[in-house]
Amino acid sequence: MDGIKGKLRDLPIRRSFVFYVVFFLAADILLCLLTSRFLDLWTIPARNTVMLAMVLVYSLMCLAAAAGIFYETKIKKPLRLLEQASGRIGKRDLDFSINYDSADEMGRLCHAFEQMRQALLDNQRLVWQTMQERKRLNAAFSHDMRTPLSIVSGHLEMLQLECDTIEPEEIREKAAVMEKHLKRISQYVEKINNLHKMEELPFKPKIVERRLLEEELMQIGELLCGSRGRTFTLHSQLTEKTYELDLEILMRVFENLLDNAAEHARSQVTVLLEETAASLLIRVLDDGKGFSRTALENAQRPFYTERSREQGRHMGLGLYTSRVLCGIHKGTLEIENRQVGCCVTMRIQKSQNQIKS
Incomplete structure (x- = not known):
């Protein structure tokens, strides 16, 4: 029974309407046949008139039943959900969800409406975060x-x-x-x-080959760390042939992190390239003294530095800038101390489709 209900629920609206009309038309014909048989068994005056009246009554009843059940099963619930949702969106209340489990046109409409609501909610949160x-x-x-x-x-x-x-x-x-x-x-x-x-930088992801990405990072790492007298090492655990990235934003963040690591390292800077199902991770490690507890909590804040302004070369904006750029790439910046030195990780989404969703 549940399987039949599920198939009827997922049936397209046009086919569903035809199904209910045909079903109740069959019921109408069956009732007419039963009534005719009944009238044949009993002698009733004006049989033809009675039969015609009953056919008319049965037809109206079956038509009304088909329309009513079609409306109740295919139209009423999604229409009510959409009406409630539009009212709440009109009041700028986006903290809800639209759940309508059907594969028909109304189900797809509800799903599209839910995607729109989620996009508005994400944009609202982004505006609030930007203001803060x-x-x-x-x-x-x-x-x-x-x-x-x-x-x-x-x-x-x-x-x-x-x-x-x-x-x-x-x-x-x-x-x-x-x-x-x-x-x-x-x-x-x-x-x-x-x-x-x-x-306000535009986000422009493009297909980037893994080999090209590794070569770019290696070249910049050797150049920047070599100019500071630091040894640079890159280890890649990437497996996919291509990635969908905004290479300009990625390289700006990488240069910031690498510059900061080279400045604080004693002798060695290491970069690890890793990936998960959804994310690309670029870890920049140094063998310096690491962050203090206060710095770990505040390093990504604007203008924060443990040095005096005269000593600081970036006015405490390096990691803050990197975090903002990571946000443009729908990613995050993570900072942690290790037993020796620290590790700053740029975590960004690999797929443009994931970013849009």
Whole structure:
């Protein structure tokens, strides 16, 4: 019985309608035959008139039953689900799902509607995450601007108050200090502008051969690590012949991670290429001292660095930039310490179809 119900549920709407009409037409004919036989057994005045009336009644009853059952089994539930879903979406409530288990046209429509709802929900979450990220970035920028602005403001105020008594040499010294911190402010502003541009980078995945990917990573690794006096090693466990990647984004992240690893390594930088069913993993390992506990928690935040700003070459934006770029590629950035040094992993999805879903 369940198998028959399942087949009827999955039957296309047109065939289902024809099935119910034919079924109840057969029932109509059967009732008419039974009634005719009954009237033949009993002598009833105006037999033909009664028979005609009964045929009309049976036809209307069977037609109404066919239409009613067709509506109840094929139209009512999906129509109610879609109506409820459109009402909730209109109220910006996307925290629900549309479940209608049928392979007919209404089932496909419900599935398409569910995909649309999921896409809207993902976009809503992405917008919220972007807003939160922008707030954190603005807060970090404002925090780091306070020191150079305070220094410049203090020196200007001092020059105004002591303009009649201050020596030219002291003026030059204060001007040099102000120039230094104004350059810092200019660098911060430039970095922020570059970050905003980076967040708007288009995602353009293309088919990349495994051999080409390995050669590109090897070439950059040997060049960058060699210039720092570090030994570079690449181990690949990739098995597929091609991957669907945005190579430009991938290489920018790789260069950032490699540059950071080479800067902190004692002598050796190692890259491991691995894969899972859905993801491509690029692990960058160094033999340095690793991250402190505080750095592990905050390394991917904008402008975070354990060094002073004068010592830091990237203003604490290297790993943050890498995380943003990984996000554009629908991936993540993972940081962990090892027994010796640390490991930073870029994890991205391999398939464009997975990314779109």
